[in-house]
Amino acid sequence: MVTGRFAPSPTGPLHFGSLVAALASWLDARAAGGRWLVRMEDLDQPRVRPGAAQEILRALERLGLGWDGEVTYQSRRTALYEDALRRLGAHTYWCGCTRSEIADSSLGLATDGAAIYPGTCRGGLPAGKAPRALRLKVDASTLAFTDRVQGRRAQALGREVGDFVLCRADGQFAYQLAVVVDDAAQGATDVVRGADLLDSTGRQIFLQRLLGLRTPRYLHVPVVVNARGEKLSKQTGAEPIDLSRPESELRRALAFLGQHEDLAQALRTWNPALIPRQRAAALPR
Numbered sequence: 001m002v003t004g005r006f007a008p009s010p011t012g013p014l015h016f017g018s019l020v021a022a023l024a025s026w027l028d029a030r031a032a033g034g035r036w037l038v039r040m041e042d043l044d045q046p047r048v049r050p051g052a053a054q055e056i057l058r059a060l061e062r063l064g065l066g067w068d069g070e071v072t073y074q075s076r077r078t079a080l081y082e083d084a085l086r087r088l089g090a091h092t093y094w095c096g097c098t099r100s101e102i103a104d105s106s107l108g109l110a111t112d113g114a115a116i117y118p119g120t121c122r123g124g125l126p127a128g129k130a131p132r133a134l135r136l137k138v139d140a141s142t143l144a145f146t147d148r149v150q151g152r153r154a155q156a157l158g159r160e161v162g163d164f165v166l167c168r169a170d171g172q173f174a175y176q177l178a179v180v181v182d183d184a185a186q187g188a189t190d191v192v193r194g195a196d197l198l199d200s201t202g203r204q205i206f207l208q209r210l211l212g213l214r215t216p217r218y219l220h221v222p223v224v225v226n227a228r229g230e231k232l233s234k235q236t237g238a239e240p241i242d243l244s245r246p247e248s249e250l251r252r253a254l255a256f257l258g259q260h261e262d263l264a265q266a267l268r269t270w271n272p273a274l275i276p277r278q279r280a281a282a283l284p285r
């Protein structure tokens, strides 16, 4: 059965950018007669705002985007992530480099702006260094996948990303690990999300292969940006969705996705080929 999921970070109320991601994923799952799950990505506890998860769920209800089963919370699933780390065993190593050491030794910047780690600690933690992060060894292979909107994508992890972090020494699990473990545990067949995560997909497919997990289909919708070209988020001052007029908010989001502007009609005529094939698009007026 088709299983889609919406995985917001409960750092603030639902804004237009998160509505677009939720709506695209809901339409994609429901148009196929499938299940739609909601998962709160609340591992980054300092950024989580108390009450935000409930606010997001109330907004989804008000918009008519119902979900199936229990809402899951990543913060309650850490035993699953620990188990995955154990299974990755020999593919991982502790790195003791500081942020500035990584910046100084970096092989350049990845597309997401992070420094490409050159593998300094691969052969063992240098003497006198404390472990700071558990990294995954990547290889020289190129990972390719076909995104349902953005088309064929390929990434050479060794050259473009480097050995990436799975967990910090303080026990903070990385997004890349948690999302792969959860999508598999929840049986997600279709990942529909913002194109800011397009460059994470190669890392996630690499992890799925090492863990023997099935790779879902991917569909990345354009990220909504404000007049300054910044992704809408709590940090960039995104306005919450106006829940006093849910129909009009849905119409704007459906138009952004290139679909029919009536939700019931859009569900009958859902067509991902009409979604703009770009990584970012401006907030509609």
Ligand SMILES: [Zn+2]
Pocket (backbone or CB within 6 Å): 094, 095, 096, 097, 119, 120, 121
């Ligand atoms: Zn290191």
